[in-house]
Amino acid sequence: MISKNILLTCESSCIVCICQNIVIKFLYINKTVADNDGQRKGVNVMNRRFKRFGTGLALTIGLMFLSALSPPAVSASSTVINKVNTSSKVVALTFDDCYSSANVNAILSILQANGIKATFFIVGDAAANNPSIVRAIDNAGMEIGNHSYTHASYTSLSYSSLVNDLARCDNVISSITGESTRPLFRPPGGAYNSSVLSALGDQGYSRTIMWNIDTNDWRGYSASYIYSSVVNNISPGSIVLMHALSTAPNTKYALQDIIDTLSSWGYSFTTVSGLLAGSSGSYSGGSSGSYSSSGSASGSTIRLGSTGTAVRELQQALVNKGYSLSVDGAFGPMTQNAVISFQRSVGITADGVVGPVTWSKLGTSSGSVSSGSSSSTSYPGLLKIGSSGSSVRTLQQALANKGYSLSVDGVFGPITQSAVKSFQSSQGVSVDGIVGPVTWGRLF
Ligand SMILES: [Zn+2]
Numbered sequence: 001m002i003s004k005n006i007l008l009t010c011e012s013s014c015i016v017c018i019c020q021n022i023v024i025k026f027l028y029i030n031k032t033v034a035d036n037d038g039q040r041k042g043v044n045v046m047n048r049r050f051k052r053f054g055t056g057l058a059l060t061i062g063l064m065f066l067s068a069l070s071p072p073a074v075s076a077s078s079t080v081i082n083k084v085n086t087s088s089k090v091v092a093l094t095f096d097d098c099y100s101s102a103n104v105n106a107i108l109s110i111l112q113a114n115g116i117k118a119t120f121f122i123v124g125d126a127a128a129n130n131p132s133i134v135r136a137i138d139n140a141g142m143e144i145g146n147h148s149y150t151h152a153s154y155t156s157l158s159y160s161s162l163v164n165d166l167a168r169c170d171n172v173i174s175s176i177t178g179e180s181t182r183p184l185f186r187p188p189g190g191a192y193n194s195s196v197l198s199a200l201g202d203q204g205y206s207r208t209i210m211w212n213i214d215t216n217d218w219r220g221y222s223a224s225y226i227y228s229s230v231v232n233n234i235s236p237g238s239i240v241l242m243h244a245l246s247t248a249p250n251t252k253y254a255l256q257d258i259i260d261t262l263s264s265w266g267y268s269f270t271t272v273s274g275l276l277a278g279s280s281g282s283y284s285g286g287s288s289g290s291y292s293s294s295g296s297a298s299g300s301t302i303r304l305g306s307t308g309t310a311v312r313e314l315q316q317a318l319v320n321k322g323y324s325l326s327v328d329g330a331f332g333p334m335t336q337n338a339v340i341s342f343q344r345s346v347g348i349t350a351d352g353v354v355g356p357v358t359w360s361k362l363g364t365s366s367g368s369v370s371s372g373s374s375s376s377t378s379y380p381g382l383l384k385i386g387s388s389g390s391s392v393r394t395l396q397q398a399l400a401n402k403g404y405s406l407s408v409d410g411v412f413g414p415i416t417q418s419a420v421k422s423f424q425s426s427q428g429v430s431v432d433g434i435v436g437p438v439t440w441g442r443l444f
Contacts, residue, residue: 060230065172078185078200080192083212084237084275085282089267091238092275093118094211094259095220096147096186097245099126101133106252108140114259118142119272120244120352121209124149124169131176138177143271145184145209146170153191154199155305162199181315183207184272190195190353191305209272211241212284214351216340224431226254228422233349237284242283303353306331314354317362318342344426346403385437387412395435398443399423 003226050305093111093423098104098120108392111118120137122144127134137144148154149168157165170181185205187196192208200208213233216227270278302310312329319327323338336352343350343442354362380391393410397417400408404419417433424431427442436442 037056040440044264048443057343075201076206077194077197078205078208079283080197080208080210080270081239081276082210083235083281083284084279086237086275086279088278089236089265089271090260090278091234091236091240091267091274092270093180093240093242094209094272095119095242095244095251096121096123096188097126097151097243098122098133098137099129100244100246100248101130101136103246103248103252104133105136107244107255108136108142110252110255110259111142111383112140114254114256114258114269117274119145119184119209121145121147121184122169122170122173123147123151123188124165125177127153127169127172131172132298132359134173134176138179141183143273144177144179144181145186145272146173146181146205147186148188151188153189153305154187154196155193157193157201159195162196163203165199166203166205174357180204184209186210189304191303191350192324192386193305202273207272207276211351212349213238213240213348215240215242215251215254216350217251217254218245218249221249222425222431223253223257224421226250226427227257227261228273228418230254232419232422234262234265234267236267237279239272239275301353301355302331304331304336311335314339314362321362347399347404347423347426349424380440383412385412385417385433386416392416395440395443396422402443 024270065280078358093116095104095107095118098416104120120142122134122137134144146166146169149165149172152165154162174180182204183206185200185207188211190210192200193444197208200206212235213230215229216222217226225244242248244251262269266315271300276283286386302314307330309329311331312327315325315327315329317334319336320334321342323342325334325338339354339358340352342362343352344357346356348361381396383392383395388411392412393408394410396406396408396410396416399406399416399419402423404422406415406419420435420439421431421433423443424433424439427439429438429442
């Protein structure tokens with residue numbers, strides 16, 4: 001049996017994700033061929049699946065008939081939520097995909113040990129392959145949302161394929177938990193547009209749950225990177241994106257530290273629904289703030305799936321900064337990777353979405369951020385924890401300019417060290433918290 005754990009999935013859907021979908025389709029085709037050949041094993045697998053999900057399939061077919069007979073009733077489009085507007089220090093941790101039972105179990109036991117409820121956006125395919133994962137999440141009292149059946153980008157699906165995919169995921173999960181995943185949906189790859197939102201609304205998914213903090217944990221980043229990305233960006237009402245995937249092995253190691261630090265700052269944790277319930281209906285979606293946004297509200301916000309002049313402009317700006325990609329006006333995975341890499345290099349939230357902050361960083365007179373060119377600020381010698389003086393002040397100011405929150409007091413303490421480590425991690429240089437010539441060169 002091929003383990004799904006080796007398959008990669010991610011929010012910021014990249015080439016890897018597209019490959020995964022191809023692999024899943026390929027596996028499915030192979031299985032079907034095996035069945036036609038009368039191979040017993042294959043047939044048994046399919047039979048068991050059909051039995052288990054027979055009800056779900058019937059429902060799906062029924063729904064498809066209904067939607068074919070009558071045009072979908074006009075319902076409100078799904079509301080995009082990146083974070084909730086609240087002054088209470090409450091945040092929601094979310095865990096996506098859930099292909100890795102080892103990671104799901106590790107995450108669950110940490111959450112339970114701390115008495116924390118969180119939200120899991122499960123891919124239907126993962127649930128079908130390993131129902132015990134869903135059972136464990138449900139038994140732990142966690143909230144479950146719909147994250148599609150195949151992790152296909154919904155912006156590339158027809159209305160009927162989208163409806164079918166949504167229902168397949170919901171049927172699998174509800175057959176295990178006894179509860180529908182409505183109204184919570186998280187788009188694979190974070191990809192949506194107005195047609196997707198309208199279809200989601202039609203299907204009872206009134207809430208499209210994005211995030212304002214992306215840990216990028218699925219890229220295999222270290223626990224300290226994941227930790228810093230959360231604690232450096234936290235604010236009341238935040239929604240934190242993490243994954244329970246084998247490609248995100250360090251999430252479980254960052255989790256307890258995240259909980260400890262945020263708790264010590266007075267934060268408490270709840271599910272997405274809990275967060276929404278406490279919000280009296282005030283959400284940040286669309287173009288709010290510096291985070292992911294919908295694109296329709298603010299004309300300049302573009303993301304995976306966007307096309308047109310603004311995308312062309314973005315691509316040209318990235319090419320000017322040395323990224324290699326084609327200027328074709330289509331925001332695909334290559335463009336997204338370049339954006340994420342650029343965002344990381346300038347120390348802003350690396351979510352692959354180009355909003356006002358990323359635009360302004362791209363627009364600032366060229367060169368100030370790209371690699372260590374003319375060192376206008378000369379290297380003062382090794383700086384590390386315990387150092388003090390004006391060069392520490394210069395260092396702190398540079399970190400603050402890059403979005404790290406620390407006080408510019410000329411004393412290299414633990415907060416400065418953690419900012420340095422986080423910056424080093426973002427630059428792919430060795431993460432030791434010591435500012436030598438390499439780190440200095442990246443900063444100035
Ligand atoms: Zn995902």
